[in-house]
Amino acid sequence: MPVSTHPDSPVRSSTWRACPLTASTIFPTFLLPTNLLPTNLMGGMGMGLRKAGGNWVAGDRFFDREVEVDALIERVEDGTHTLVTAQRRMGKTSLVRELLRRLEERGDFETVFVDLEDCATPADAIVEIAAGSRHIRGLWTRLKSWAARSSTSAVDRIDELGASELRIKLRAGIDAGRWRAQGDALFASLAASEKPVVLAIDELPILVNRLLKGHEYTITPERRQDTDAFLSWLRKNAQAHRDRIRLVVSGSVGLEPILEQAELSAHANVFAPFELRPWHEETAVACLGELAASYGLEIPEGVRIGMFRRLRCGIPHHVQQFFDWLHEHLRRDNRSEASMDDVDTVYSQDMLGVRGQVYLEHYQSRLRMVLGDDGYVVALELLTEAAVSDGRLTDSSIRQYAAYRSVLSGESGGQVRDVLHVLEHDGYLARRDGGYNFVSGLVEDWWRARNARGFVSFSDRHA
Ligand SMILES: Nc1ncnc2c1ncn2[C@@H]1O[C@H](COP(=O)(O)OP(=O)(O)O)[C@@H](O)[C@H]1O
Ligand SMILES: [Mg+2]
Structure with a gap:
């Protein structure tokens, strides 16, 4: 196990100066980032890309x-x-x-x-x-x-x-x-x-x-x-x-x-x-491949692609977490090869389960911080409407909601527009064909699991 850029390094708030023991320090001629070194060489040494371990990464954990x-x-x-x-x-x-x-x-x-x-x-x-x-x-x-x-x-x-x-x-x-x-x-x-x-x-x-x-x-x-x-x-x-x-x-x-x-x-x-954009499918799939090689797992490419398709958006932390939980799941069973069934189990039980909630909770709490209480309610409503409608918020449902709000509170629709602007800017929703879609499949599934119960769809509301 290399000495690494551990997140809880005592110099967290100052310049990070530790020199990680990577292949480039072992082989000083390679002044290359670790992840540019041939995977087989690294894997054979039991090094390669290391798991993230919960905080920022650099050096041999950076992909x-x-x-x-x-x-x-x-x-x-x-x-x-x-x-x-x-x-x-x-x-x-x-x-x-x-x-x-x-x-x-x-x-x-x-x-x-x-x-x-x-x-x-x-x-x-x-x-x-x-x-x-x-x-x-x-x-x-x-x-x-x-x-x-x-x-x-x-x-x-x-x-x-x-x-x-x-x-x-x-x-x-x-x-x-x-x-x-x-x-x-x-x-x-x-x-x-x-x-x-x-x-x-x-x-x-x-x-x-x-x-x-x-x-x-x-x-x-x-x-x-x-x-x-x-x-x-x-x-x-x-x-x-x-x-x-x-x-x-x-x-x-x-x-x-x-x-x-x-x-x-x-x-x-x-x-x-x-x-800074999410990873493309190929990058996320390659990252999963490198992690698998480093930890001696066999995750066939088709299965890695399946993992990415669940997430739909290559947010590096989600990719890492998916790997981490799959690794743990296999270890519990004393196995090293992952199938699509394993992926489905880990996705529904861990990623969307109670433990996963902790990591996704910020998607909801930060909205309150950015939007204030009133805007937060609007954001909850819009995202839940999208979640219960197959991840899609249509322009006509937005109009319905704006009309509903104006009857209830006399609000002119400006606030709904502002909130949508933030939801789009901050990567929750993306504009597509006369509406908005959830960007991340994981966030969409999680949002639905968390907020859908008891929600009355805009089209069924009467002010
Ligand atoms: N380049 C990367 N290579 C590997 N994992 C990464 C990379 N960037 C981010 N991650 C993963 O995402 C997590 C969050 O990274 P961080 O830099 O703290 O994100 P942010 O500052 O945007 O919140 C890390 O713990 C790690 O799991
Ligand atoms: Mg950060």
Whole structure:
């Protein structure tokens, strides 16, 4: 078992610097990503593609995405700031981690990774960026006055502090009124590093959404102003230091729809969007093949294709999970060859079963976060209508629903339109022939299992 990029690595919120023991370290002449090495060679060594293990992947757990990694490297070299978007579990964090890993290997950039998922204020975000940058040489000397304010008695000692201790100290030294000046100083200090810096900021849209809507998911003028201030600050620094700092921002919540709601869209202009797509059938089927080879399983191609067709959409996490559960199922029976019957059993009992719910729950809960309570109800209704109608929401049923709502609440139909926009943007539904279809077969089946009972179809409703 190779030492790998374990998700719970203690440096989770800082640059990932560990060097995984992959075939390229065993055979130094192969400076190739592990997944480009011949599978038979890797498989014979009991290595090959490893299972994901629950969090982001890089190195010997990272499959495909060569085109995407290259495109991002090109952008970094060009000085383009990027916003990577895709729904949760598409592999954004993994892609960015792998990008940073390869840049580290090349050695011509400093790399910083921060995750803002748990941040609530601009000051939190700045502390997170500072803590994530702590390994950069000279950073603290350049930030002397800031560090001193943070009660880190001797600047030299900062290097010895653990990430969480450092975070607490920095947090104590940054006050709500001065975050902007301190944040500017941090960016200036990063820009003065010996090498240009690639600053990856994960889950920025979650922080923006939180700033804008608070715990009640409602936009107030004050919240809008705070969000505006934070994004203006970020944009200003991104523009001012473009030659020395490249931002790679990512998030599972679309930033654009959130900013549209608050009429703050202009702030997203500084980022060139990059949409991470699901794997095509061939890629997903190849991934299943590599995993099977690594773990000594026989999953005939027809069976792997059958697995993909159940999912219908190659969200890497779903592919990995399907494999993981199939593996476990076979192991329980002490078998190594999978049939279509095994796949069907695992799909209905595990993927759609109680254990699978945990992994799919976010498809429902995040809608409330993005849409607020009212919009959430509309989204539930539209998706359930689609789920009970063979995965399809027709334009005429949407009109029926809009009419029903307008009689009930006087609502003009704008909200239904906005919600559909988010459902389409975030990959739940795709527009096709006068209606919308569920994109993922798994999400559709799960949604039906979860929400269909007791649901009254739009055509049977009378306001
Ligand atoms: N390139 C990849 N190769 C193999 N598995 C992947 C890849 N990208 C994503 N995955 C799978 O998807 C899961 C979620 O990946 P992650 O990067 O955390 O997604 P996101 O940040 O979009 O939510 C991983 O645990 C892994 O199972
Ligand atoms: Mg992520």
